[in-house]
Amino acid sequence: MADRLLVLAQFYLNPLETERWNTSELGRLHRLLFSYYRDSEYSVRDILRDLSPDCGELVIRGIVFGAPVNTSRLFLKRPTSSNVCCIFNYRRASYSRFATKRAEDDDEMRAVPKVVFESNSILNSVQFVLQGTPEEDMTNTFNTNNAFQLTIFPQEDYATLQSTTLGEVLVDHNTIVEIPIQPMFFTSAKEVHGVPPHIRRCYYPEEGSRLLNQTYYSLDECLLVCRIKSMVDHCGCVSPPMGGSSLDVAFCMLPDLPCLMRWKTIWYGYNEFSFLQSKDEHLAQRQCEQCLPTCNGVSMSITTNVAPLRRTYNNTVYFTGLLKGLKNERPLAIIKLFFKLRFAQATKSQLVSTWVVLLNRFGGILSLMYGFSIVSYIEILYYLTGKGFVYIYRSLTDRKPRKRNYSLYWRELMPNGLKGPPLHN
Known part of the structure; x- marks a missing residue:
């Protein structure tokens, strides 16, 4: 049964995913899940989250500004467009399709203490110990290696992995990775506001809110909405891990999975027989030209310093440091996050001249x-x-x-x- 439930992983937006079961088998699994939830709709997103390992099994130890912390209380388990992730310092409301589940997730998020980075010293950094899953675990992976996947994104953005604009780091097993973060602030003068968005190539908050018809706007959020609209145009529903709570859309079920698989081949553009597609099928491959960055905000520049982690011998344990009392029975890695410098660069866009002054x-x-x-x-x-x-x-x-x-x-x-x-x- 566990092997058949792996078909739910096809709802993730991994471009090179191949079909696991035919239409008849998907129909039987759909009826089984429908009856298991007492003849009511089931949430694929919640099922994927419940089947994934807890964050306490992945992030086993942590130090925040020199003080040990309980990592189970600092990390939230949330499904993303590519996998179920353990998210640190997250402040986005729940996007579950059920009101009761959204209320539980929001209460859990409010109970998590908020961490504010204040130091650029590695001694006062945020450090975590990651532990790999055992070999007998049936966790579905899509990477060719077994590295930990670390993604940095704003607190209020949807945790997407395809369109993140900040950075993504692959952390190898048995390594120590230092990640200095350097913020860069950018603003725009009032005169720039009079220039049309397609010329200045950015949106102000009120313009982005009108574009997405919601209070929060970012480039990642706009790309997410663009993909959702493309799915709805092609299949009439949206993949469950992508749907936001503010969007009134239909969620795809197991019988809709073949259509989503076809949508991915068109969206990512790796169909070898594209000339056989009809005109309607090109609706799925949107370019999202309307998605622009924000005129005022902050961007992050990240770098990595990697060092090998000393392994223990003869099944002994570590005696000092953050790894004290741990063994190498399962692969380990240490992550250290801190600000790179004591200052941050700030840039401001100004209107140099109008067309009359330029002509003069x-x-x-x-x-x-x-x-x-x-x-x-x-x-x-x-x-x-x-x-x-x-x-x-x-x-x-x-x-x-x-x-x-x-x-x-x-x-x-x-x-x-x-x-x-x-x-x-």
Whole structure:
């Protein structure tokens, strides 16, 4: 039965996932889960979370600013678009489809103490010990290696792993990884607000809220909503791990899984026979051009310093440090998070000039280098167009017969009314 439940992992948005069961087997498993939940709708998202290991089994120890902490109270287990993750310092409301479950998750989140980073010293950093799952565990993995996957994202964003804009780190087993974090603040002046978003390439909070029709906006949030709309256009429902509590959408069940698998082939663009797709199928492959970053906010720059973790011998234990009393029976890793510097860089976008000032400066540069002005361009156009037009018009309208007995310059040399001498051959 556990092997058949692994088919639920296909609801994750891993691009290279292959089908596990045919349509008839999915229908039988759907009816089984439907009857297990007393002929009511079942939540694939909650089932995936209940089947995954607890955070206390993954993050076994921790130190926050030099003081030991209970990691089970600091980490929340939440399903993401790619897996069920243990999330630290999370402040997003629950996105379960059931009201009672959302209330439980929100109460659990409020009970978690909030950690505020204040120091850039590695001695006062946030440190955690990660422990791998045993070999007999049937946890489904999608990476080619067995490394721990660490993702850094804002507190209020949906914990997505495909479109994160901050950073993702793979932590190998039996290593010590130091992760210095450097924030960079960016703001925009009031004059920039008058420039259209497609020109300044960013959104202010009120513009992003109107775009997503919700109070919170970020680039990751916009990409999430874009993918959800693409799923609804193609399959009429959304994958359960992706749906947010604020979105009134239908969640896909097991019978809808083949359509989601087809959607992934179109969205990620690895179908070898794309020329056979109909026009309607291209609705799934959206480009999300409307998703832009925020004009005011903060971005994080992360780096990693990796060192090997000394292993114990003859089944002994560690005697000092954060690993005191632990063995190497299962793979371990140590994570250290701290600020890199005591200061942070801040940038501000300002409106340098309008189109009138830019045109004035452009003309000034040309006049300085070439002796040109805007009037010079008008004169050139006049000589190229108006002068030739006038010459052609006069040549067509002048019908007076010309005298062949006078030279070309005779009229200009002799006064008016005087006749010159006749010319002889």
